[in-house]
Amino acid sequence: MSEDKHISPDWIAVDWGTSNLRAWAVSKSGRALDMLRSSDGMGGLNRDEFEPALRKLIAPWVAGGKTTIVACGMVGSRQGWIEASYATVPCKPLPDGMIKAPTANDDLSIYIVPGIRQNNPSDVMRGEETQIAGFIATNPDWDGVICLPGSHTKWVHISAGEVVSFQTFMTGEMFDALSQNTVLRHSIADTGWDDDAFHAALSDSISKPERIAARLFSLRADGLLTGQSPQIARARLSGLLIGAELAAARAYWLGQQIAILGDDALSKIYANALNEQGVPAMLTDANYMTLAGLNAAYQSLKETA
């Protein structure tokens, strides 16, 4: 979007994750005027490097005067710019308690959205609460379960506008670790897909999740013995892991109204898997929900000001 023209945002929205930093210049009406991104994720920054990284990214939008910024994500973790303590479920996805980040100059006022914790069983989210807030702002009075697929897929039970409970599955990260850091790397392609293989593995894994530990090495053995293609192995591993997740997350989706909020391709895989279980799922636009959530946070800031 960033062309050579003057952008004068009313405020700036920031989604600052472990690997990436994204910022939107937002108009008074809540519309995105521009978007910029960099690879200055939280994971690569020391505490004193956050402010310079942000100033560098948003420099085209800041022409003197004071600017308000609302940020969500790992920027608020213990290893981030400043820790924005977790709120505890049940709670609104945007509870009170945004924290102001320390800055060298007071031209920038930067507020960080707190994450959410659950004490039993232990679980945490940081960043997803903002997308959930955006979803609720967009779909008021919606009760059900939001699935946010990703490296750490989250299943979140929403009732009366509050996060009631949630559960994280490391499915995406397990897929990466198994396909890249174990002997399976010799048998699994980096890209490619086979729908039939995915659905067969998914169905096997949902119905017999206790067999998952026995299934994984067969991805390697089938590559050696039957000439199974690395694309089929890739789809099978995904099916096995998502199937094991769905089996363990059954209480979250069985008989529930489901919305899926995440990356397009992965969201469709989850929607297909749920459809096979007879569960319809609504697909939503994750970027839109992030911005809508940050906007809700910004509005609450103005109300309390």
Next chain:
Amino acid sequence: MSEDKHISPDWIAVDWGTSNLRAWAVSKSGRALDMLRSSDGMGGLNRDEFEPALRKLIAPWVAGGKTTIVACGMVGSRQGWIEASYATVPCKPLPDGMIKAPTANDDLSIYIVPGIRQNNPSDVMRGEETQIAGFIATNPDWDGVICLPGSHTKWVHISAGEVVSFQTFMTGEMFDALSQNTVLRHSIADTGWDDDAFHAALSDSISKPERIAARLFSLRADGLLTGQSPQIARARLSGLLIGAELAAARAYWLGQQIAILGDDALSKIYANALNEQGVPAMLTDANYMTLAGLNAAYQSLKETA
């Protein structure tokens, strides 16, 4: 063992895995006179580097004349020195079909033990068949199940001196990948242990293996929220994964006579886990079994010569 004295072996036994190369100078009576090792594992060698790596290691023992060498392990894989094709179950652990490796000079006669395959479900072993042969040579008439714990733990059903069926679990490699290559690395210690945490996780995972996908992220969340120590997290991850393996391997150990053949520390963990399920297990010496198996292969070579 290697002191400065003349070692004149009758033949040389070699265990050549992915990461390591070990050789024993063996007397006419089958006794190890000396042992040498190097890090020249199969994984780091091109095809033409195997002979130089072996000659370098065994140079102190070879003083002209002809030498017979019997080798097992990944040296016989498709990526190894020369492929020693798999025998198919049911079969003796040392079926006919040792293959002679090509050498620049005929002073060395190198025979490689074939691995074993199973067609349904697909599975393979290479190296373990030699340990199993050693176990059977040492315990003739033994029927039951041998568990070989390691990066790729194998459960092997033995009857009438044959390998009837087997199943590989990637438990050790999953432990490494999850504890080193995912977000869990922030919450899991490299060393340390907690017996109570291990047994609680093991018991939970054996009885509800379908919940494993839901348990993993709690290792991270408990580190963040309850101050769980990285040593406890380490023992819990091990308990969860071994529990899932035992749940999926139940047909291999329930009501069976079990022998465990592997690294001492890991073998004891498996023995404890099985004991808790009311299954006694015999611990054996893996190095002894490897050498005994290579000796059995050498004897069969002399018989067919």
